[in-house]
Amino acid sequence: MVNENGVLYTIEGVAAGVLMITTAYLVVSTTVMFTPGDSHIIDMQLEQLGNDVLASMDTPIRYGDPSPLELYITDNDSSGFSNHFLLYANTAAQPGFGRIKFNSTVYYRKDADVGSYHFSDSGDIMTGREHMVNVNRRVFVKDYTNPPPPGPDDRPQSVLLEVTLWRD
Amino acid sequence: MTKKSKKIHKESGVSETIGYIILFGIMTTGIALVTLYGYPVLLNEQANANVKNMERNMIALQSDVKSLNFKNVPYRENTLQISGGVFKVEKFSTDTKYFKVINETGNYQLIPAASFPGNEFHPGQLLFISEKGDILVGLQNGAVVKREQGGSTMLSEPRWFIDSSGSDKILVLIFTQIDSDADYAKSGIGILQMSSEQPVEVSYLLSSASPIRIEYHDTESDYFSAWRNYFNTFSATTDSTVTIPSVKKVIMKFYKVKILGL
Amino acid sequence: MWIEKFHYWVFHHTDDSGQLSIDFVVGLSIFMIAFIIVSTMSAGLLVGLQSKTIDYDAVAYRTGVILAEDPGEIDETVGVAYIAPDRYAWDLIYPDYYPAYHEANMMRMGLAMPRYYYDIPSQIVMSHKTEQFFDPSKYERDFYKDKIIFGDYPYNYYITITPLDGGQSKSVGDPVPQKQQTGYIKRVVMVKHPANVTLNVFDTTGLANGEMTVSFNFYNLSSRTPGFMVYPSLERSIINLTNFSTPTTITSVKACSPTCEDTQPTTPTIWIKKPNGEVWRAYQISPLGMALSVENGTLIEVDPGYLSKRYFPNLGPVDKIDVKMVFSDPTLGGEKDFSYVQEVSFNESFHQPNLTAAVLEAWVW
Amino acid sequence: MGLIISVSIFLLAIIVNQSMLVGQTTSESVLDFPKAEIQDIRNEVFRYRSAEVDPDPIQADIETLTLYRKSALVDISNTSERLTIHYNNGVTYYHEVIQI
Numbered sequence: 001m002v003n004e005n006g007v008l009y010t011i012e013g014v015a016a017g018v019l020m021i022t023t024a025y026l027v028v029s030t031t032v033m034f035t036p037g038d039s040h041i042i043d044m045q046l047e048q049l050g051n052d053v054l055a056s057m058d059t060p061i062r063y064g065d066p067s068p069l070e071l072y073i074t075d076n077d078s079s080g081f082s083n084h085f086l087l088y089a090n091t092a093a094q095p096g097f098g099r100i101k102f103n104s105t106v107y108y109r110k111d112a113d114v115g116s117y118h119f120s121d122s123g124d125i126m127t128g129r130e131h132m133v134n135v136n137r138r139v140f141v142k143d144y145t146n147p148p149p150p151g152p153d154d155r156p157q158s159v160l161l162e163v164t165l166w167r168d
Numbered sequence: 169m170t171k172k173s174k175k176i177h178k179e180s181g182v183s184e185t186i187g188y189i190i191l192f193g194i195m196t197t198g199i200a201l202v203t204l205y206g207y208p209v210l211l212n213e214q215a216n217a218n219v220k221n222m223e224r225n226m227i228a229l230q231s232d233v234k235s236l237n238f239k240n241v242p243y244r245e246n247t248l249q250i251s252g253g254v255f256k257v258e259k260f261s262t263d264t265k266y267f268k269v270i271n272e273t274g275n276y277q278l279i280p281a282a283s284f285p286g287n288e289f290h291p292g293q294l295l296f297i298s299e300k301g302d303i304l305v306g307l308q309n310g311a312v313v314k315r316e317q318g319g320s321t322m323l324s325e326p327r328w329f330i331d332s333s334g335s336d337k338i339l340v341l342i343f344t345q346i347d348s349d350a351d352y353a354k355s356g357i358g359i360l361q362m363s364s365e366q367p368v369e370v371s372y373l374l375s376s377a378s379p380i381r382i383e384y385h386d387t388e389s390d391y392f393s394a395w396r397n398y399f400n401t402f403s404a405t406t407d408s409t410v411t412i413p414s415v416k417k418v419i420m421k422f423y424k425v426k427i428l429g430l
Numbered sequence: 431m432w433i434e435k436f437h438y439w440v441f442h443h444t445d446d447s448g449q450l451s452i453d454f455v456v457g458l459s460i461f462m463i464a465f466i467i468v469s470t471m472s473a474g475l476l477v478g479l480q481s482k483t484i485d486y487d488a489v490a491y492r493t494g495v496i497l498a499e500d501p502g503e504i505d506e507t508v509g510v511a512y513i514a515p516d517r518y519a520w521d522l523i524y525p526d527y528y529p530a531y532h533e534a535n536m537m538r539m540g541l542a543m544p545r546y547y548y549d550i551p552s553q554i555v556m557s558h559k560t561e562q563f564f565d566p567s568k569y570e571r572d573f574y575k576d577k578i579i580f581g582d583y584p585y586n587y588y589i590t591i592t593p594l595d596g597g598q599s600k601s602v603g604d605p606v607p608q609k610q611q612t613g614y615i616k617r618v619v620m621v622k623h624p625a626n627v628t629l630n631v632f633d634t635t636g637l638a639n640g641e642m643t644v645s646f647n648f649y650n651l652s653s654r655t656p657g658f659m660v661y662p663s664l665e666r667s668i669i670n671l672t673n674f675s676t677p678t679t680i681t682s683v684k685a686c687s688p689t690c691e692d693t694q695p696t697t698p699t700i701w702i703k704k705p706n707g708e709v710w711r712a713y714q715i716s717p718l719g720m721a722l723s724v725e726n727g728t729l730i731e732v733d734p735g736y737l738s739k740r741y742f743p744n745l746g747p748v749d750k751i752d753v754k755m756v757f758s759d760p761t762l763g764g765e766k767d768f769s770y771v772q773e774v775s776f777n778e779s780f781h782q783p784n785l786t787a788a789v790l791e792a793w794v795w
Numbered sequence: 796m797g798l799i800i801s802v803s804i805f806l807l808a809i810i811v812n813q814s815m816l817v818g819q820t821t822s823e824s825v826l827d828f829p830k831a832e833i834q835d836i837r838n839e840v841f842r843y844r845s846a847e848v849d850p851d852p853i854q855a856d857i858e859t860l861t862l863y864r865k866s867a868l869v870d871i872s873n874t875s876e877r878l879t880i881h882y883n884n885g886v887t888y889y890h891e892v893i894q895i
Contacts, residue, residue: 013457017464024468041487043235044822045615048491051831052498052618055553058838059620061784063658088618091789093590093599094606107864109856114863128363134240135831136864138839138857142846156848158839158856160864162240231823238866238884329885331868340885342866369863421866488821548893549841552834655845 042167043133049100050135050165053088058137069139073106073159076146078120086122089165098168101130107160108152117148119161130166137161215298218252222296222305225249226312227324229294229360233310233344236364237423238327245361248354253298256353257427260292260345264387267291267309269341269420272411273378278418283368288385289422292346294360304390310344311398313391320394330402336416339380343420348427361428368422377414384408486613489585490794493578494615497589498790499552500540502559518544519664521559522735524697539563539577541790543622544664547656554657554785555619558666558734560591564600574602585794593621594787603793612795619790623783625660626668631762632675638763640756643686644669645766646737647750660782662751663738669730669753678759679721683712683730686752687742694741698733700753721758730755832865833882833889840871840880 057069066074072081081104089100103121107114142156152159225248232244248255266288269278277287284290291309298304304315310326331338347365384395385408392408399410496502501518520536541555541563562568579585590601606612631642646662654660660667683700684690693700693712700712705727712730715722730753737751745751757763836857843853854871861869867884875895882889 010453010457010460013460013464017460020464020468040231040822040826044487044491044825047826047831048494049616049618051835052553052616055551055831055834055838056618056620056787059551059553059657059785061620061786063654063782087594088787088789091592091594092616093592093601093789093791107860109859112859114859128243129245129361130243131245132241132243133235134242136240136835138835138860140839140842140846140853142848155852156843156846158843158853158860160860162864164240164242231826234827240864327866327885329883331883333881333883333888333890334870338868340866340868342885371862419862419868485821488825491822491825549837551838655841 042131046100046133046165046167047135049089050102050133050163051137053085054135054137054161054163056088057084058139066142067139069137069161070141073119073139073141073161074143074145076119076148081120082122085120085163100165100167102163102165104161104163107162108157110153115150115152117151132164132166134162134164136163215252215300219298219303219305221249221251222253222255222298223312223314223323226294226296226305226307229307230310230312230324232362233307233425234327236362236425237310237342237344237367241364243361243363245359248358248360250296250355250358253296253303254353254355255294255296255358255430257346257348257351257430258293258295259348259351259427260290263290263292264385265291265293265308265391266385267343268381268383268385269418270381270383271372271374271378271418272381273374273376278370278372278380278420280368280370283422289343289345291344294346294427306391307346308391310342311394313394315390315394320391322391322394322398325398325401328402330412330415337377337414338417338419339412339415341382341418341420343422345422345424346427347424352427352430354430358430360430363426363428365424365426367424370420370422372418374416374418377416379411379413380415380418381409381411485583486585486611486794487615488613489579489581490613490615490792492580493587493589493792493794494617494790496538496578497541497563497792498555498617498619499542500538501542501544502540503537505535505537516544519735521556521562522664522698522738524733524735533573536577539574541619543657549656551620551657553618553620554622555788555790556665557621557623560600560621560788564589564591564602566602571603579794587795588793590791592789592791594789597786606793607795610795612793614794615792617790617792619788620785621788622657622665622785624666624668625780625782626670627766627780628670628672629766630673631671631757631764632673633762633764635764638761640758640760640763642755642757642763643765644753644755645750646753649750657785658782660780662732663736664734666734667732667737669732671724671728671730672726674724674726674762676759678724678757678762680715680724680728680755680757681721682715682754682756684754684756685737685742686754687745687749688752690752690754694736698736698741700733700736701729701731703729703731724757827886829867829882829884829887832861832867832884836861836869836871836882837880837891840873840878844873844878 054069058067060067068084069081071077072084082102085102086100089102101122101124103126104119105116106119107116109115137160138158139161140156140158144152144154147154225246229246229248232246235241236244267279268288270276271278279287279289281287293306293308295307296305302316305323306313306315311322312324313320313322326344327342329340331340382399382402384392384399386392386395396405396408399405399408403410403412405411502520503517504520504523505517520539523536541559542552543550543554543556574587574589575585578589579587586604588601588603588606590599592599627644629642629644646667648662651660651662680702683693683702685693685700692714695711695713702710702712702715702722702724704710705725710722732753739745742751755763839857843850850871850873854873857871858869861867865884867882870879870881872879878893878895880889880891880893
């Protein structure tokens, strides 16, 4: 009788354990799905940042002045743009985020066609496999002083600046 | 001592063998019942979960395709877990599903033959076929479509729209074609790599407001009712063809998404 | 008899108990191990369900939008309209004057420029709002949760602003935990600073009589595009007094619209800030028996919200408010029209400082 | 005990299963909504208006480039007393009339 008691206790423990683990395994394996990582959060943050940086750069700092962004495009000053953009995009109160890198293109309308030229980048080689987002800003250019060939028309116009950005 | 002898006396009235047999019988019946009913339910649930998982995956892929198309992101990749079936890339030239757009005034084909032979737009698709082959989930022409038990539904719509805010009715149709260099098919975990190619943009300003007919052809009639129901949101129709009246301007954009790897 | 009982007790208990507990321990431990494994698994099962980080990021995003793009809001239906000029002006309710209104009726604390005009740029925040927002003595920790974080869940937060012109960064909230997932958003904003004017107090025409009147001409000040306009009723205004040739004192500062009266005894009011760091209220200087000595670089600062209809009920939208300063030296003073154009003598012109960029970051967990 | 736990896990699993059907996340919705686009277009319209240049070619620029790069329709009309900005990308429709 003493022996029986002991055996029963052990077997109960083993049985309950096996039962629970098997059930849990079955249930977990049938219902848990592999969800694609929430890359949308990163996209959302990066897109917001890119849009903010471009919008800030496109705000004149003094009444009546052109915006810094307009001046960079007017003068085709790609290094000025790059420094300005990276300063805004990479400033953070606490370190720990990857550095922002970017590549930008200007699209313009020439009669019925759309043309484009490479404008500025952060000097990084793009493998084409980064996790990128693309933001854009319409920039009013009153007068192209130094249009890159074949180039946009010489008139006041609105060009579309597209910036593709990604983190390290 | 009296207590103990009383206890022994009580136990002696019970047969251990019969008790064991009863217990064993109950256990066996229980196991049998669980195996008979519980397990198939579980398996069925698993199959459902797999399909649901794939539906979710397809919607995630659709939003990646949207990023490629509308946000001009050059490259996207997405990790997929494919279980309970096969995921494959059907590139555009090999299928029998295609779209046509016709200006009914004068019967002009509006899809340019230069880019799309025969004025037919073959979208191709990203397709999931379930194990038993009875359920298809496809990302076709920017829409997520599902075929099941002889019918089909559209889980997520493409971005087609009519803008009639001004005096003229503008119809905007956005087509997405799937292209790839190889025939990919996968089960298990795969990383779908996609890149976008320069889209073709066509825009017609019609001399007078005309009816525009959109046709969806599907010899297997896989997604027939899905597209018919979607077309119904533009104008009432009973088959996979819709005629949208008095359109003044038609804008069509043909995007191409290239699958680089799976 | 008792021996018999004792024998029975010893016999039975020593007999069973030893083996029982060992078996029980083995069985229980196997059960517990299995239980722990299963409960760990089930915790993992719930990860997808709770998805807190998504929530944190969404909340951080919302907070970022409120701070960077929203001017904020107060409930104007319960008498606050009487205090402040309009529904955006959460920053113009001064707690020392209206403590009850201050907290109860504020709905959101946005930092952006009020949307009086359709073409106000979306990215501009006002500097006095950020000062007020990041002032640790101003609001309780939980108050921020109610006004910019929202949600029933008691979120923790850390919000910081880093000026890109080299200024000091400011923050509110708790330190960001290193070992926990947090929601994060970063916004880039342009900061609009208070307008200032440097005035030559010495009057060459000799008609000054020791009085100087500065006119805040609302009409003249509304001629620019809204992003660069000066809002004397909403923003701080700074008057820098220079060119005192001899030591002198200021005996009174009054505000006139059109009749002159003493400035407010409590905030919002007008302040006299001396270059040595002393700060005085402009309210009734002389009755205190100590006319205030002033020198080059003394600032007259008008609090945001003071030059408004609340304190000057006769004020119309295109009217003006004069600030009249009286000096003990009769050679000082003059009429100064506070506007963009150089209408006044001595080349004094109104100055709106350049916008500066700042990075606004929010963590939520 | 084992049975209770199994049953509760199964119930939780069903809940998880249901939650999986919610495919769209908050951040996805944020990404879908073209807030920055609309703000950008508005800002651009005010910018060229204040520059006092011929608005027609610039409006054509904005409309063409938006259709070309973003597949969205933009229609801006600009008269001395009224400014209309219309944006439609098939999902989001924005129409603003500003009386000057």
